Amino acid sequence: MLHRRFEAPLLRAKNLKVARESLKYFFLCLLIQWKWQVVKPYGWDSSIALAENDKYNHNWAMYCVMEGGVFINDTFRNSTNDRDRWAVEPPFGHYSYQGNTGQLKIVVVGNSWAAQHAQVMRNIFPGWKTAEFHVFSQATFALGIDNEAERIKNQAPFVMKFLADLQPDYVFILLRYLDENDPFTTGPGNDTRTEVYWKGIKEISKIAKHVFIEGHQPFRCDHLHRDDRFTRFLDALERGEDLNKFNMPLNASAFYNHAVYKRLKVITERCANCHLLDFSATFIDVAKNELSTYDPKTKFIYMDGGCHFTATGLKMLEKPLREAIESVLKQTNNSGPSLPESEGPAFWKHGGKYGPTIP
16 A cells, blocks of 8 residues: 555656655655654653653762772771771772873862762873872762761871871862851951861861862752652653742852852962862752753753762763862962863762772
């Protein structure tokens, strides 16, 4: 039937008619494709989005994305008491990236966010730019910030000696702040938390050429993972509903006047080689006073229920952090060649490898 009605007439027709009919079907295909894209935007597949997001419903800890190095069993780990030993076991601890052939010496310190964000920094500073690249991370507390914590007090002598011996070019303090609800006390020297920050950062700044400190994060960690909201998000995703209602209301003005930013402002005013690294604008729509919680193209969420970035969220950090670092280096006449673009999303996957532990 198809042959008689469509193929046979075209085989007998003249070239002009064949061309006209071909164009008709070509434009019909374009119309169908356009209509489909209106219903289903390019880059989004509901089954893929559901599967990717569901990973973070049950497996919250998205730490393990570091690749290309090894853990070092040294005093950083062994100075921790037995009660807290879990806090420096892989994926935490002293991690050393391998395959360095460049000149820069880089150290990342911080809490569990450092264990995640270190790979973002490695993407910005690959092996051909670095001579050494070390990460000191642990659960909860961050060296240079949580200086009153017992664990930090025990570890600080070793890490500070390590820095003094290494003489790093750049130290990155990468963390989620645990004191975000402590109000800021105005007046020089009046804010206790600022002085705690300064106690650690000041000593690091005496050794490193540049100290980059991560700013406050805008996400309310349980926004998508409380009151059954995550299940409702997945249900809405599966039904193809508008997901904008799952974005987080955020007072942008109040956020950027947060106590953490005020403390970091004091620190950067005191310390000429200390610089703020802020990625928050990547996720904030200031005009709408709204925080994006998912990628509008893929529908992949940015944060898991344990207050850590998903693979999609981590990928979003690279551009703003790269631009912030480049800006600082240009202003200080220490730019050198442009920082290389990422070679691709090879390690932006859930549950990446993080290497063995060596003595």
